[in-house]
Amino acid sequence: MRLYQLYAVQTLPIFKTKAWEFLKNPRNLKEITPDHMDFHILSDIDRPMFPGQIIQYKVNPFPGLSTKWVTEITHVVEGSYFVDEQRFGPYALWHHKHFLKEVPEGVQMEDIIDFKLPFGILGQLVYPILIKQQLLKIFRYRQQKLTKLFGEVEKVQNFVEIKSI
Numbered sequence: 001m002r003l004y005q006l007y008a009v010q011t012l013p014i015f016k017t018k019a020w021e022f023l024k025n026p027r028n029l030k031e032i033t034p035d036h037m038d039f040h041i042l043s044d045i046d047r048p049m050f051p052g053q054i055i056q057y058k059v060n061p062f063p064g065l066s067t068k069w070v071t072e073i074t075h076v077v078e079g080s081y082f083v084d085e086q087r088f089g090p091y092a093l094w095h096h097k098h099f100l101k102e103v104p105e106g107v108q109m110e111d112i113i114d115f116k117l118p119f120g121i122l123g124q125l126v127y128p129i130l131i132k133q134q135l136l137k138i139f140r141y142r143q144q145k146l147t148k149l150f151g152e153v154e155k156v157q158n159f160v161e162i163k164s165i
Contacts, residue, residue, distance in 0.1 A: 002117070004163065005165045007110075026041065040058045083098070
């Protein structure tokens with residue numbers, strides 16, 4: 001069993017409260033997801049996130065491949081962090097931690113995702129060619145979108161990497 005970890009960090013020149021207001025609304029995920037993924041929230045999202053909240057999505061991770069994805073918000077500490085975990089979807093494991101921290105430059109947003117691929121050896125064979133590149137592209141897009149929404153390009157710091165753990 002091989003586990004992978006995606007680590008992304010971004011510093012934006014905004015207050016932590018402003019970043020939290022954006023992140024706590026599950027509807028905003030569509031705004032920071034690339035258009036080509038045809039992302040749609042299927043759940044009735046009528047309140048900010050809370051522990052135990054189940055959110056259903058439809059997404060096209062690759063052309064011609066549409067899938068439903070169900071996540072649960074398992075932990076929330078108002079203004080500081082939240083965790084979402086896949087219950088059903090394209091990964092064998094998906095555990096995504098979102099952290100916010102005040103820094104002198106504004107707010108540091110940190111994502112740590114531990115994930116496992118489905119399909120055994122086949123999943124591991126397509127990982128470096130398709131999956132890793134797609135995940136990096138998605139998180140770079142998110143960082144660019146958040147920079148446009150909240151940052152001044154010269155004041156934004158971004159970093160994304162994926163490694164085996």
